[in-house]
Amino acid sequence: MSQLVELALICPQEQVERVSDALMELDALSVTVEDADADSPDEQALFGEPGMPIPRAGWQRSILKTLFGTQEEASEALTTLLAQDFAAEVHVQGLVPVDDQDWVRLTQSQFAPVPITESFWIVPSWHEAPPQARTVMRLDPGLAFGTGTHPTTRMCLRWLARQGEWSGRRVLDYGCGSGILAIAAGLLGATDLTGVDIDPAAVTSTGHNAEANGVKVQVGQPELAQGEFDLVLANILATPLKLLAPLLCAHLKPGASLVLAGLLERQAEELAAVYAPWLALSVTDAEDGWVLLTGTR
Structure with missing residues (x-):
């Protein structure tokens, strides 16, 4: 064992x-x-x-x-x-x-449906979706981070939902974890989705979760991400986000959006300065001491 x-x-x-x-x-x-x-x-x-x-x-x-x-x-x-x-x-x-x-199954009872907006909900497989939910993501807790309960994940999902339709957009979820952000973009209309992570458990988890939601995500190690995207999402931590600045920005088309999370309020100004050579980032959401940084190239 x-x-x-x-x-x-x-x-x-x-x-x-x-x-x-x-x-x-x-x-x-x-x-x-x-x-x-x-x-x-x-x-x-x-x-x-x-x-x-x-x-x-x-x-x-x-x-x-x-x-x-x-x-x-x-x-x-x-x-x-x-x-x-x-x-x-x-x-x-x-x-x-x-x-x-198998702590995942032992703690299932702690997970309930999570509202992102009034109409967008994350619902574990053992729960019924609430009647007001128009967009439903089926996601069970697993070994990869991302069930929608953490403020950083919720802020990314809120931002995605509030932007509206993502049809025809090419989306990269860098450090995909459970695949929750790529899958959300897919449920909101995007059809060209890529999720990458250095953790093999995350790659496996994203594949399973995408299939469970009827969303097609190309998923693998970071080298899978090629070319430019209309949207790049990265919910990681401040230090790796600093190191990844040139790489993430190289994946942005002109006019593309960058969404960064996993940051504490006191880290926002420093991170924005690191990304300043490529685009201007600003705090567009905050919750429980965490912030969301977004910008357009």
């Missing part, structure tokens, strides 16, 4: 949601939050009304337990996380191997 790696962190209550989002952006397979003072006199109870959000994202002292596919991935994610200003009070409790128990 293969081995996953569990990283356990002690996190103050006010940073639980932000750290959880960052861990998922850093390719965690799952994140759970527990009371660090459970089974002690300091244990706290969190109660919420049925159907309503819980009053707080975590406890005064929370344990964040997150799973990674390998020790190397966990160590790299931890290094990146602890370098962030908002993680100054986050402390490592442990990093240990655990048995792989």
Whole structure:
């Protein structure tokens, strides 16, 4: 049986949601939050009304337990996380191997339909689409990042949906993960779709998800992306996006749109400066400390 790696962190209550989002952006397979003072006199109870959000994202002292596919991935994610200003009070409790128990299927019950706009919804296969959904993407959680629950993904999808019809457009999803952005473009009319990722699991996931949605996506390693596109989407992280600036911009036709996500608010100005030789980027959406940068060549 293969081995996953569990990283356990002690996190103050006010940073639980932000750290959880960052861990998922850093390719965690799952994140759970527990009371660090459970089974002690300091244990706290969190109660919420049925159907309503819980009053707080975590406890005064929370344990964040997150799973990674390998020790190397966990160590790299931890290094990146602890370098962030908002993680100054986050402390490592442990990093240990655990048995792989098909966590995807064990946590299915946590995933519900996700609204992107009033009429565009992401719906797991075990749920019925809501009646107001006119555009429906069927997407189950898997080993590749991208289920529509993270702010960076939602912002990309909102931008796509609000631009309207993509018929006849050539679209590149760079760092495709689950393929969610390429598939969304396809459901919105685009028929020439390419998704690339360095992770073989992402390539496989994108292929399966595209087929499940009746969308044709050419998917493979980054060298698959050839020529110029009408739209380039990249939901990754700030550092790789800086390094990829010349490559991503080389794939833009004159008049093409570039959409970048995976960025914290404080990183937007620096990233816009890196891309300035090719096009002007501006913040067009923001959610929970994350921003979306878009521009036209």
